[in-house]
Amino acid sequence: MELPWGMLLLLVLSVSSSSSSSAAVATLAVSAPPPAPAPRHAQDAEGLLINGNFETAPRKLNKTLIVGRHSLPGWTLRGHVEYVSGGPQPGGMFFAVPHGVHALRLGSRASASQNVTVRPGALYALTFAATRTCAQDENLRIAVAPSLSAPADVAVRTLYSGASADTWAWGFRASSPVAQVTFANPGVQEDPACGPLLDAVAIKELPTPYPTKDNLIKNAGFEIGPQVFKNSSVGVLLPPKQKDTTSPLPGWIIESLKAVRFIDAAHFSVPEGQYAVELVAGRESAIAQVIRTVPNRAYNLSFAVGDAKNGCHGSMLVEAFAGNVTQKVPFESAGKGAFKAAGFRFVASGVRTRLTFYSSYYHTKASDGVSLCGPVLDQVKVVPLPVKA
Template sequence: MAETLMLGGFKLNSTAVKVTFRNTGVQEDPACGPLIDAVAIKELFPPMPTRDNLVKNYGFEEGPHRLVNTSNGVLLPPRQEDLTSPLPGWMIESLKAVKFIDKKHFNVPFGLAAVELVAGRESAIAQILRTIPGKVYGLTFTIGDARNGCHGSMMVEAFAAKDTFKVPFESKGKGGFKTVSFKFKAITARTRITFYSSYYHTSIDDFGSLCGPILDEVRVFPTA
């Protein structure tokens, strides 16, 4: 039996809200349908940039409720499906979801959580930063594998202003990570940083299950 966890976000416009679950699919047998269990609602607090790091929620620590009884992670829907991101500070700018993973069940380089880019170039995450035009900034981030059987030659592409950075990573699916550093020059007062995986990957134990490199500890800071 497959287990899928999907998270959405919403903003309140009143002191009370009604939550409704509806099956939009059509089954051959009317008596069949998806099973819903362990519903959790968590208040999300907007993270703020600092003088040393312009990236909000740089380590993905502020995010959905971590369900301790599941080992599959949580899928975060793209912005086309959910205008309110369940990952504060970040936009899922892609056709497919990204996966929010926790340290208890996966290899997480720093802190308690990270993001797994599970659907190649269709699984992108982005943030818009306030920058000073013409100023040079440093960009560092950590990539790796989640120790979930995702193996092979990985490549994470990062975009900042007009610059593109490609970071290869050879995964054996047993955990591991590396941190890289780059520099870019801001062109406008708003700079978008975007990350996605160049390739598609599947788990060595389940070739029908998409997986990919993890992303953690994203930092952008002005250089001297």
């Protein structure tokens, strides 16, 4: 049956119009950007990873042993990993779990991993609580892959904070949009269950600090640093031998054999601002920074020294080095959070000058005689002095 010409024309126009509309809709659908996925590490106000405090229980347990690589929500496990509760344990041990109730115990060659969304080229700090669970020394290995930072081992002891679990920070620079964060026990013990306790894993992106026209020091007041948990009163330990490019304290080198402590004003006495550094292990606890200078130009270095109001009493002495000048700054601590200003003049011998600070003496808290403590350093400043005509 033939359609009238007018009806045929209307049909063609209708189909053409419908096709054009569909094409337009299709074009719009293709060109619209997909919604950005939520960063996997931005799950908590304190930066905790997914189930970073391990309070969501595994799907399958054999007593305390986690059964199945993917049984623990948010994590991939390898080897002998136990899901433990804090407090007294069978055999007379005591597990310190500072954040919540539960933690992971990583046995011989065991590990726990999680993928996180990061920004390539950016610097991040991982904050985590850790302690040993057996009589021998234990290490916790932190690795991020892929990244521009090599894996590192943290010596896990109850040396710094006495009977409490220490909180640590470790820095890395991301090299891809997704990074696998892994915590592992690199050792092998007679008891395969022996290994470090891991708790409260958080991540924080750190901005890059720069010197200013008024101060040649980067991150002069230590205001840029790792995540500090609101309910933690032990500060955050910064591991030794950290380069400034990947240090969890941007701009600063942790060049000593032992850690320094990053402290916050909510739990400690801080000379100015919200954060400072406590030199907790004498000459084995030192920080440094290399600044740009003009050869033969004179500069003034100033800084604040005090105590953290954390039970650290006695005669303290901070030594500061700049170029070929050394200054010893004594401070008598009554444990009340006092501080004093110090400074000296130095002449640069080259285009780079290294500044170093450490505590000359070793101190422990008066309350237990075990927990390491020391003088507080803050508000480091270097300014060039006027050139004489």
